[in-house]
Amino acid sequence: MAVFSDPFDALPSFQQALDAFRASSWLEAGPSGGGAYPPVNVFRKGDDFLVIAEIPGVKKSDLEVQVKGNTIRLAGAKSVTYSEKAAVHRRERLGGEFDRAVTLPVEIDADGVKAEYRDGILALFLPRAESEKPKSIKVA
Amino acid sequence: MPEKRELSVREKKELVAKEEKTVPGRYYVPYADIYETDEALAVVMEMPGVEKSRLKVALENDVLRVDGQIDFVKYKDLEPVYAEYNVGHYARSFTLSNKIDQEKISAQLEDGVLTLTLPKAKQAQPRRISIG
Numbered sequence: 621m622a623v624f625s626d627p628f629d630a631l632p633s634f635q636q637a638l639d640a641f642r643a644s645s646w647l648e649a650g651p652s653g654g655g656a657y658p659p660v661n662v663f664r665k666g667d668d669f670l671v672i673a674e675i676p677g678v679k680k681s682d683l684e685v686q687v688k689g690n691t692i693r694l695a696g697a698k699s700v701t702y703s704e705k706a707a708v709h710r711r712e713r714l715g716g717e718f719d720r721a722v723t724l725p726v727e728i729d730a731d732g733v734k735a736e737y738r739d740g741i742l743a744l745f746l747p748r749a750e751s752e753k754p755k756s757i758k759v760a
Numbered sequence: 761m762p763e764k765r766e767l768s769v770r771e772k773k774e775l776v777a778k779e780e781k782t783v784p785g786r787y788y789v790p791y792a793d794i795y796e797t798d799e800a801l802a803v804v805m806e807m808p809g810v811e812k813s814r815l816k817v818a819l820e821n822d823v824l825r826v827d828g829q830i831d832f833v834k835y836k837d838l839e840p841v842y843a844e845y846n847v848g849h850y851a852r853s854f855t856l857s858n859k860i861d862q863e864k865i866s867a868q869l870e871d872g873v874l875t876l877t878l879p880k881a882k883q884a885q886p887r888r889i890s891i892g
Binding site for chain 2: 630631639640641646647656657660663669674675678700702703712713715716717718739
């Protein structure tokens with residue numbers, strides 16, 4: 621699907637594409653349903669997959685990412701603290717703990733998983749297992 | 761408040777703009793905390809994915825405006841298969857009731873959280889009156 625045809629039109633169509641895949645049935649095969657924190661988006665990039673989560677305010681040192689088989693686990697804590705002397709006018713940010721497992725419906729190469737955390741966004745690069753990749757068969 | 765709390769997912773709130781934007785795409789309202797000390801007002805906002813270079817903070821006529829743009833070129837060549845949240849720019853503005861020393865506003869962006877420290881102008885700071 622060509623999401624990026626016109627660069628000036630790219631964001632709205634990207635946003636529409638994300639809406640279209642809202643809670644798609646892609647993850648349904650696994651035991652991990654949606655709805656847990658942190659919310660994740662899953663993308664396909666060629667043969668491989670990317671899981672992206674927004675976790676603003678979580679420090680890298682408070683974040684734990686584990687991979688086992690084709691299940692990834694995102695766990696951590698987010699703290700929202702202020703000095704006691706401050707008078708609070710508005711409080712919308714929430715702190716707390718999270719622990720979520722996401723099972724992907726494809727086999728991934730657990731050794732090749734790479735994680736990157738920047739600006740409150742966690743990106744997990746999940747290469748597809750060699751055994752999962754399609755092989756082309758030459759027709760004799 | 762107990763810190764052992766489980767985080768739950770909150771749907772992002774789309775910005776209902778008072779004025780229209782010239783940039784296409786949806787905007788979201790960042791979650792914000794505002795607190796005040798004797799010396800300063802602090803505004804803390806969650807804007808995941810916004811880089812320092814794409815953040816604009818302006819204070820004009822007591823209105824504080826924050827605009828954070830997402831560099832979504834990063835999403836190029838990615839084909840969504842499953843989505844739980846949407847991605848967009850962030851904008852929010854506040855009318856400040858305190859007089860702020862504009863020259864001394866400082867901003868810090870860390871892990872997708874923007875902390876603005878707005879020092880109060882001298883005349884706005886509380887003065888202790890001694891009773892003779």
